[in-house]
Amino acid sequence: SAAICWFRRDLRLADNPALSAAARDGRPVIPVYIHAPGEAGDWAPGAASQWWLHHSLTALSSALAEHGLTLIIRSGETLATLESLIDETGAEAVHWNRLYDPAFIERDKHIKQSLQARGLSVHSHNAALLHEPWTIKTGTGGDYKAFTPFWRAARRQADPDAPMPTPALTAPISTPASTPLAALNLLPATDWAAGLRATWQPGEAGAHQRLTTFLDETVTAYESGRDWPAVEGTSRLSPHLHAGEIGPRQVWQAVQSRLARSNPATEPGLLESAERFLSEIGWREFAHHVLFHHPDFPDYPLNPRFADFPWQDDPDDQLLATWQRGETGIPLVDAGMRELYSTGWMHNRVRMVVGSFLVKNLRLPWQAGEAWFWDTLVDADLASNSLGWQWVAGSGADAAPYFRVFNPVRQGERFDPEGTYIARWIPELGRLPAKHRQAPWEAPQAVLSAAGITLGVDYPHPMVDLKASRQAALAAFSQIKKSD
Numbered sequence: 001s002a003a004i005c006w007f008r009r010d011l012r013l014a015d016n017p018a019l020s021a022a023a024r025d026g027r028p029v030i031p032v033y034i035h036a037p038g039e040a041g042d043w044a045p046g047a048a049s050q051w052w053l054h055h056s057l058t059a060l061s062s063a064l065a066e067h068g069l070t071l072i073i074r075s076g077e078t079l080a081t082l083e084s085l086i087d088e089t090g091a092e093a094v095h096w097n098r099l100y101d102p103a104f105i106e107r108d109k110h111i112k113q114s115l116q117a118r119g120l121s122v123h124s125h126n127a128a129l130l131h132e133p134w135t136i137k138t139g140t141g142g143d144y145k146a147f148t149p150f151w152r153a154a155r156r157q158a159d160p161d162a163p164m165p166t167p168a169l170t171a172p173i174s175t176p177a178s179t180p181l182a183a184l185n186l187l188p189a190t191d192w193a194a195g196l197r198a199t200w201q202p203g204e205a206g207a208h209q210r211l212t213t214f215l216d217e218t219v220t221a222y223e224s225g226r227d228w229p230a231v232e233g234t235s236r237l238s239p240h241l242h243a244g245e246i247g248p249r250q251v252w253q254a255v256q257s258r259l260a261r262s263n264p265a266t267e268p269g270l271l272e273s274a275e276r277f278l279s280e281i282g283w284r285e286f287a288h289h290v291l292f293h294h295p296d297f298p299d300y301p302l303n304p305r306f307a308d309f310p311w312q313d314d315p316d317d318q319l320l321a322t323w324q325r326g327e328t329g330i331p332l333v334d335a336g337m338r339e340l341y342s343t344g345w346m347h348n349r350v351r352m353v354v355g356s357f358l359v360k361n362l363r364l365p366w367q368a369g370e371a372w373f374w375d376t377l378v379d380a381d382l383a384s385n386s387l388g389w390q391w392v393a394g395s396g397a398d399a400a401p402y403f404r405v406f407n408p409v410r411q412g413e414r415f416d417p418e419g420t421y422i423a424r425w426i427p428e429l430g431r432l433p434a435k436h437r438q439a440p441w442e443a444p445q446a447v448l449s450a451a452g453i454t455l456g457v458d459y460p461h462p463m464v465d466l467k468a469s470r471q472a473a474l475a476a477f478s479q480i481k482k483s484d
């Protein structure tokens, strides 16, 4: 009899333990995707993630078709949907790969118990992590709140298993009915996704292409290049990893074989860069570890002192909307927010800068930034997004201290000295000489006129004074420190 492989965020055929287990011994496989966004609790996928999902499911469906299988798409409550699929097909086993978001842990536990009670063979597997959250423990059996010791402990464990190949797949004798993908309405009603289409190729093939390009062209200079928003100095694997179009074991193995082929004499720095890159994969693991042990991490500060932070009043969300639209008048912040809106991704250095600006210079709650990222990022991930925002806010695990307020002008001068990134996302500022692009309000009037820029008309005045707002943030922080 057939086995159901319930696809979720593991939209790939290779190194997919649930698929391999379902297909064992030549058993027919029924691959299914069930659309039930309401089951994600408060964190149903945002608009950019839905766009991604649509295209990723298209790619998965074609990849399965090449093996003679039809991806069955259904929409509705998951348990009931699985039960009716079992009734329709006579399947005797169900396999899936584990998710670690709190709402899914609860749901999946319930589904497993219910199906087992019906006598089905039900198994979950690990496709998403090198080390599942409960496998890394402190000396006293607790969880880690700092990255370095977490990663050291993870590295002491055995190397990750080798990735599995795509299994041989056999189709069931008859194919159950499937809802057309379009009926899930994942694509936006008004098409804002041109920039996403131009930037990304969702799906397993696109993921492997990114990895190959990164290892062939970029990894050697990753250690230094990863901080430069104008260059493609990082892998851009994040949305692929989030959707599970590629898994960390595959990334790990590809890095190891890249190192094995390298000649240290002709590629100085490769080893350091590769280690650094793997440690970023480690941050992803750490984010899952923290979320698993602190299920309210997406909503509440890990450091409870921050629960009483005196945030700024923002009637009608005007300050927030100005930040979201990339109209703050601070070029690096605006460039980042425009990159995000246009491509669904933002460079990590700039994520830290726009985050610091929101939480500190504007003194708006980190949860507001987290929610905007959730809606607009193609890599929106509950674990990594919460970790990133609590890091920025100074309230999280291994966070930046609150008093570290990024100065977006200095950050721009340091990491985008030619103003190339600014010019790409704010073309009007590209008319200014490079040295004035990070702080146009400081440029002499003659320079602005020569570039045809009137501040307040062609580009906004800064919405806050960076120095005064920094002081206000530090004063607010000392208030919560005192309340200890």
Ligand code: FAD
Pocket (backbone or CB within 6 Å): 226, 234, 235, 236, 237, 238, 239, 241, 242, 277, 280, 281, 282, 283, 284, 285, 287, 346, 347, 348, 349, 351, 352, 355, 373, 377, 379, 380, 381, 382, 384, 385, 386, 387, 388, 389, 392
């Ligand atoms: P690379 O530098 O090539 O790194 C390789 C992989 O490591 C990434 O694909 C990602 O999976 C992982 N990684 C790298 N840095 C981090 C990190 N700091 N935390 C967790 N994982 C990391 N990342 C997300 O995947 N989803 C999010 O929703 C997300 N939200 C963020 C919010 C804020 C405020 C901040 C500061 C960071 C956030 N990050 C998030 C982390 C990081 O910015 C992205 O993972 C990274 O920019 C993705 O680009 P890349 O794939 O080229 O990264």
